[in-house]
Amino acid sequence: MxxxxxxxxxxxxxxxxxxxxxxxxxxxxxxxxxxxxxxxxxxxxxxxGMVYLAPARSTGKILLIPFQFNVEQAYLIEATDQAFRFFRDGELLSGHITTPYSADELEDLCWTQSNDVLFLAHPNHPPAMLSRITTTSFRYETITGHSAYRAPFMDENSDGITLTASISSSGATAQITASDELFVSAMEGALIRWSSPITGNAINETFTGDATGEKVLRVRGSWTLTTGGSFVGTLHLERSEDGETFSAYRSYTVNAERSLNDTGYCEDRVYFRLRFSGWQDPPEGTLYECRAALSMEAYEDYGILSVNKVTDSTHAEALVVEELPATTTESWSFSAWDGCHGFPALVQFYSGDRLVFARTAAEPTRVWLSAVGDYLNYEAGTNADEAMLLTIKTGNGQGGVTGNAISFLGNRKELVIGSWAEIGSLKPKDESNPLAPDNKQYMPETSPGGAEFPPLPINDVLLFVRRGGENLMELSYNYMTDGYQAPDLTILRPEILSEGGGIKALALVQLPYPVVYCLRHDGVLASFTYNRSEEVTAWARQVTDGVVESIAVLQDPSGYDKVYLAVRRGSRLNIEELSRRDDGDTCSGIWLDAAKRFSFEEAVSQVTATHLAGLTVSAVADGIVYPGLVVSGSGVVTLPEEAKEITVGLPYVxxxxxxxxxxxxxxxxxxxxxxxxxxxxxxxxxxxxxxxxxxxxxxxxxxxxxxxxxxxxxxxxxxxxxxxxxxxxxxxxxxxxxxxxxxxxxxxxxxxxxxxxxx
Structure with missing residues (x-):
């Protein structure tokens, strides 16, 4: 048959x-x-084959990170012990930048990108930005140290501990006393948000000539200005950031027949005062005066302290970063991101133009969303475009609630939030309006939960790793059930990941056809050819004479995505690129690993490849294969015949x-x-x-x-x-x-x- x-x-x-x-x-x-x-x-x-690019900066642990500004401008970041190096089009750029991430911390690094800025999150270090300054240079800086940064804070103190400051002025160093044990040495560098109600919410001034008002109103939120009386001239509303230096804000020119009624809103705390100019004396027998009233509703004002030194459990020294509204308060809170409470481990974008961080050691189920379009602003508010925070009640997959930490964030139409036992989504409660502090809900969607790997978006689905790291799952929306489902993509090859110790990293190639690379802990690449619409779900294994340590993919305008690999071959650690498959009519492609290609105008019989020193290699010289060549200790490869086009490298089967x-x-x-x-x-x-x-x-x-x-x-x-x-x-x-x-x-x-x- x-x-x-x-x-x-x-x-x-x-x-x-x-x-x-x-x-x-x-x-x-x-x-x-x-x-x-x-x-x-x-x-x-x-x-x-795999083309050799350069030796790694060190032979220790390594992480490859893609930096994709666009398809024409793409960079490979080589992260090693406390350093980043950069490749562009396979060429190593000169120099490196220093980072705080040790070799042992690289596996916990998380990132997401917006144009030419890569946002980085790590549980042991402040969130950071890697910015492309020129086409060949980059800058690393922490978000928490940026001048535009607005810190998130933990929930207000609920233990009844009172704090007292020796001074409240901005820029001063204050001695802080707690009414009960509070401070530990790890709090040095933490911020304290110091709150107090503002009840004196109005000032009144009467002008009978050109003059500057004697009173100052501390304002935050909505304000109202009204006037009474008859007068001719200009009333000025002046504004100050520090309460001392005022500048023009709004001006009102009035004749004797019109009074004022104006309103406004100040998102930040400012100071207002009134001034009158251009006073005109009234006609004889007429009384002119301007009675001005500036008011606002009572509100909770705050100042910011930065802890410099912890003296003991009830005393600390702190810099007053923003003036305190009072010297004593029971309404205070520590910064959410600091060396004592931990730093966010996860970062992702939400489609509503918010940068999202999640999970610290102190708050493992908390999510922080930036203000819309303002990625450094995490000062929670109530308006639709302000920053927000929420605590996720992670489920156990059986209807109960657990304390499982958030394990990953995914960006779809909604924000996908994974924990070890459950996957849910954050979306607007009223989907006709955008996500906002008063229009949000977290909905459990499916179990089981996911491991700590950023999911891969492919068309309308997310691929994620199930807890345990031995199963690749497909999170997709089912219109029949109006909910999510998560089938196991390893069902036909259940050992494909477990036999290599589970998944170490994920990467996605989109062109020429979709392939998901699952880097296993044993250094083997489990590849998954995936095209759901055509029911293509096929596993294979890509092996080499060495151990793949890291993988990254960059898009390319050629129609073939570029796959970069960090490969440990014996005592050497190489940066290599998976060669593009040549679909021409001749054997012009590269089909050797750690390969290096040479081209000469005159035929030669020797080439030098120092990264292959001491190894047994094959060579393709003018189309003829010469196997079993031993490379000298200095890296010289001697061919049986002279040739012009020569490729040397490690054979594979x-x-x-x-x-x-x-x-x-x-x-x-x-x-x-x-x-x-x-x-x-x-x-x-x-x-x-x-x-x-x-x-x-x-x-x-x-x-x-x-x-x-x-x-x-x-x-x-x-x-x-x-x-x-x-x-x-x-x-x-x-x-x-x-x-x-x-x-x-x-x-x-x-x-x-x-x-x-x-x-």
Whole structure:
């Protein structure tokens, strides 16, 4: 019987499913798919090589971060112990910048980007900004140290502890006394928001000539100005930030027949006073006077202190950053982000133009959203565009509430919030209006929860890692149930992540077709070709002679995204780039790892690749393969023949093994039959080299692609077509076909038609 396989979009199957012939994806699945990519249109192609770019700055722990301003201006950030370096178009830019992140802290770094600013979050350090200053230079600065930063604060004291300050003036150093034990040494550097009610909420001035009012009104929020009497001239409302230096704010020119009634709003605390100019004396026998009243509703005013030194549990020294409204208060709160209470571990954007931080050591279920368009403003307010905060009641997935910390943030139409047991969404309660402090709700959506990995947005879904790090899940909206669902994408290959110790990092390639890279803790890349609309969900494994430590993807205008890798090869740590697959007619691509390419006008027999010193490599020289070359201790590679176009690197093997060739279609089944596969008709596309064998034999049958038109011992053109390979075989209970590519050339398999016999 003819057993045709022309679709491999089922990817690798798990060993526990290798006999599930009844599954729809069985005929498109494989037992082994190593260093092959299943393509969304059915076939498979072996992966291209990895091109060596540079040695890492150090051989310790490393993290690669993408910095994508646009498709033309993209940078790779190499983060190592307390330093960032930058690559552009594969070239290392000169110099580095210093950061506070030690090598052991890099795995907890979280980031998101807005144009040319990368926002960084880490639980041990203040949130920060990495800004691109020029096309070749960057600046690192903390958000908390920026002049425009407005700090978030914890909930107000509820323990009845009273604080007393020795002085309230801005810029002064105050001695702070607590009525009960409060201070610990870790609070040095923390802020204290010092609140007190303002009840004197009006001033009145009477003018009978040009003069400046004697009274000052401390204002925050809405204010009202009214006048009475008859007068001619100009009344000035003057404003001050510090209560001492005033400048013009609003002016009202009035004749004897009109009085004033004006209102306004001050988001920040300011000071107002009144002044009159251009006074005109009244006609004889008439009384002129301007009776002005400036008022506002009573409000809770505040000042800010920065703790410099903790003397003991009830005494501290602090700088008055903003003037205190009173010297004693019971209404105070500590800053939410500081060395004592922790710093936010997560950062993400919300589609309503807010920057979102979440989870500190002291408040593991709290979320802070910036003011709209003002990413450094976290002073919570009540207006729709002001900053807001909320505490998420994370569920246990069974209707109960737990204290599980927030594990990830995702940006969709709503803000997706994951915890270990549950995933929910933050959205407007009234969806006809934007998210606001008085128009927000958190809704539990689905369980199980997610691990601490930023989810990957693909079209209308989010891919996230389930708690434990061994399952990739798909969070999607189900219009039939009006809710979210989260199917397991590893269901057909349940061991794909666990056998490597779970997921270490995630990255997404969108072009030429979507591939999700799941970097495992053992350094293997589990690749997942994903196209939900065409039901393509295929796992494969990409391995190399080394351990992949980190991965990052940058978009590129060529239509091929660039994949960058930090690869540990022995004692060396390299920065490498996955080569772009060359779809030309000749073997012009790179199919070796840690590869370096040389081009000369005159033929040479030696090249130098110091990063390969002491290793055994292969070389492709003018299209001819020379395997088993030993690189000298100084990095010199000596070729048997001279050549002009030379690529040297580490060889790797690409292997594809089908699932057992079984048929289960009533009334027929081959499960109980003995089988043999005597020949295979191979359908291939732009390929060279490779071999086929049956699972019952160790003998590989080389695929011959060279034709009479090809030059002897010279470069060969890639071939597209059909080849029949005879595979001597004997009957046995199980048969599968194995395709192997050991040569540094491309191999694309479109179909395998097997001559299967069963009895």
């Amino acid at each position: 003819s057993y045709a396989l022309n679709n491999f979009t089922g990817g690798e199957f798990g060993e526990r499913l290798r006999y599930r012939v009844d599954l729809a994806k069985y005929r498109s699945g494989c037992r082994v798919m190593e260093n092959f990519f299943p393509m969304p249109w059915g076939g498979v192609e072996n992966r291209p 690409s292997t594809l093994e089908t699932l057992p060739l079984e048929i289960m279609q009533a009334p027929e089944s081959t499960f109980s039959d003995s089988k043999k596969n005597s020949s295979v008709l191979l359908k291939y596309y732009r390929s060279a080299g490779g071999s086929l064998r049956n699972s019952g034999s160790s003998k590989e049958h080389d695929l011959v692609f060279r034709r009479a038109a090809d030059l002897a011992n010279g470069p060969i053109e890639l071939k597209t077509g059909t080849s029949k390979v005879v595979l001597p075989d004997r009957f046995d209970w199980e048969r599968s076909v194995i395709a192997v590519q050991r040569d540094p050339f491309p191999m694309t398999i479109l179909g395998l038609v097997n001559d299967l016999e069963a009895y």
